[in-house]
Amino acid sequence: EAGVAQSPRYKIIEKRQSVAFWCNPISGHATLYWYQQILGQGPKLLIQFQNNGVVDDSQLPKDRFSAERLKGVDSTLKIQPAKLEDSAVYLCASSPAWFGRVTPNEQYFGPGTRLTVT
Amino acid sequence: SQKIEQNSEALNIQEGKTATLTCNYTNYSPAYLQWYRQDPGRGPVFLLLIRENEKEKRKERLKVTFDTTLKQSLFHITASQPADSATYLCALPLGVYGNKLVFGAGTILRVKS
Structure with a gap:
């Protein structure tokens, strides 16, 4: 079974530029x-x-971050414009389904x- | 506010010994707790899940305990090996439906041969 794929693996941009993962x-x-x-x-x-609908985006800085999951498969995360404090590792994870606290799912x-934002 | 605390200092142990990592939480009543392993430059990998009604869970050399009274989980690796060296993260569900996982900062484990 293929794992979760992400690209690019590394990105260096200047502040105020935009980037997509x-x-x-x-x-x-x-x-x-x-x-x-x-x-x-x-x-x-x-x-x-959850599929192509947003379940939780309460911690997404919506003034600069956006994300979409078209057709319920691939997803992109965009930052525009980037700030120095956005320097971090951006991880994508998936799980088979979520049915709430009764049936938790491990995340892959x-x-x-x-x-890196310079 | 809710808080998750893991040993902030790295844990250094000798090969063959048992490593014990701690995860403490406050202002939570989680239905379950998960442990993940993260190697440098990689994403976390799921290890074990323990539910609130389970006191202990085992998987090969791994053992997790969950004390809801103490609000603490202990993660044990017996007969530790250098290959066990990694960062170990605990995670608890949050949100109205428990749909959001909140991770601790992790504890770095170093096993020396």
Whole structure:
């Protein structure tokens, strides 16, 4: 079974520029997550999709971040314009489905995209 | 506010010993707790899930305990090996429906041969 794919693996941009990350989840996984992981911290959820609908985007800085999951498969995360504090690893994860607290699902993570904003 | 705390300092142990990592939480009543392993330059990998009504869960050399009274989970690796060296993250569900996973900062484990 192929894992979660992400690209690019590394990106260096200047502040105020824009950047986009791509994620292809495991085939058949209905739920897709984008996390931000700053060095020395745990992953922080930015947005969660169930198929192509947004379940939670409460921690997404919507003035500069946007995400979409067209056709309920691949997803892109965009930052425009980038700030220095956006330097982090952006992780994509997927899980088969989510039925709430009764039936939790493990999450499968991709390798991440390391973003450096200078 | 809700908080998850893991050992902030790295844990250095000798090969063959048992490693014990701690995850403490406050202002939570999680239905379950998950443990993940993260290697440098890689995404986290799921290891174990333990539910609130389970005291202990085992998988090969791994053992997790969950004490809802102490609000603590302990993660044990027995007969540790250098290949076990990694960062270990605990994660708890949050949100009205428990749909959001909140991760601790992780504990770095170094196993020396």
